[in-house]
Amino acid sequence: MAWAIGAGSSGSTPFAPAVGAKAISIMRASFLVGLLGFAGATLQGANVSEAMGRELIHGVSLSPVAATVGLLTAASLVAIGVFTGYPIATAFTVTGAVVGVGLALGGDPAWGKYRQIALLWTLTPFVGGGIAYATARSLDSDPDRRPMYISGLAGAVGLVIANIEFAALGSASNAASISTVGAQAFPLFVSAESTAGKAFISLTIALTCAGISYRELARDEVRAERRFLLVLGGLVAFSAGGSQVGLAIGPLLPMLDPFELPLTAILIGGGVGLLAGSWTGAPRMIKAVSRDYSALDSRSSIAALVPSFAIAQTAVFFGIPVSFNEIIISAIIGSGYASGGAGSVSRKKMGYTILAWIASLTIAIVLGYTAFTAITMIR
Known part of the structure; x- marks a missing residue:
């Protein structure tokens, strides 16, 4: 399951806009997205x-057989989807399969x-695509x-x-953000939970990023746009790893409880x-997403990746499985439509993709339920 996710949504979508804008090659994007997704x-x-x-x-915990059937489905x-070039919404399929086997389990x-x-x-699609359109x-x-x-x-x-929470910055049970850790380093703030402390660190980081970006743009606008685009691709790739790994290993957690394995080892x-x-x-x-849905330049790619990053981190924070294909493709369509009009967006490809998303959720639920029920009857 993890291999299929890496080859599909988490491996292809983060750098697809940058590849479409010719800011990075396909093979180099694959290499970087693998490392950042792992992190x-x-x-x-x-x-x-x-x-x-x-x-x-x-009411039930997934058994080894149920988890196996769900993940295999x-x-x-x-x-x-990987081998046909149509990006299947990974979160739809895994969620549907797990729900299907869970219902069959009682x-x-x-x-x-x-x-x-x-x-x-x-x-x-509406929030990501709308923000991408307005930004472009x-x-x-x-x-x-x-x-x-x-x-x-x-x-x-x-x-x-x-304000992203990282496991490495917190305790064994709670992750912590850079703003929280930074507030601890300043004695003028009463505690690490101080709203003022977090706001000060957050604002400092935001202004620093904005200042560096403005300086680079003043020197060479085209080069600065491409660098910013690559940074965004890297951040989305990192977010994809944090979200999509749960689709692969999440169903295994109930059966691994008796072994008392640390979650970090399972995540690795x-x-x-x-x-x-x-x-x-x-x-x-990467080729399919970057070239088949919309023709993108650096600015429209930036417009696509900014909301994608924000939505991805929101989903990670609340622990909601989300499809990166849905996030990125809707943003690409929004920014592409703004930059080139309806002619720059492949409506046929978009229509087939939406149908594939809906069908994948439905088929995954039905197949998961049917396959587990059949195996239970045989056993």
Whole structure:
């Protein structure tokens, strides 16, 4: 499952806009996304892993057979998408398969979690695509103010980075953000939980990012835009690892409880699978996402990646499985439409992809339920 995810959504989508803008080659993007995805899986994978393993079904724990059937079902569907060039929504397939086998196991639907997931999945195309569209229009509207707009985006990205929670910065049970750790270093703040302390560190990081971006843009605007684009691709790749590793290892957590393995060790194992998938299978999907959906330049790619990064980190924070194909593709379509109009977006490819997303969720639920029920009857 981890290999299929690395070859599909987490391996192909983060750098796809940068590849489309010719800021980086396909093979180099595959190499970098593998390393960054591994880092994200290790440092940020806990929340989504817990949700996939323990929060999708109530009343039962996934058995080894149930987890095997669910992951095999989802991995097969994702692999079909990889080899046909249509990015299947990984979160849809894994979530559907786990729900299917969980219901067949006799569990009860977790309606509260389903509402959270459905809300995020429904809003993602509109929020991500809408922000990408508005950002792309702003960047193209006034060349004189473009450096100021891009610097503002860099500051917003810095603000998000300052408040991302990393496992390595916190205790064994709780992750911590850079703003929290930074506030501890300043005695003028009463405590690490001080809102003023966190706000001060966050604002400092945001202004630093904006200042560096503005300086680089003043020196060479084209080069600075490409560098910012690559940084954004790296941040999205890191976020993809933190989110997508949970889809692969989350269903394993209930059966690993008796062994008392540290979660970090399990996350590393999942990260290795993502790394292998990115290095061996991602180039095909990077090509499909970067070239087949919309023609992008550096500015429209930046417009696509900024909301993608924010949405991805929101999903990681709340422990909600989310499809990076859905996030990136909707943002690419939004920014591409703003930059080139309807002619720059492949409506046929977009239509087939939406149908594939809906079908993958439905098929995964049905196959997971049917396959587990059949195996139970045979046994």
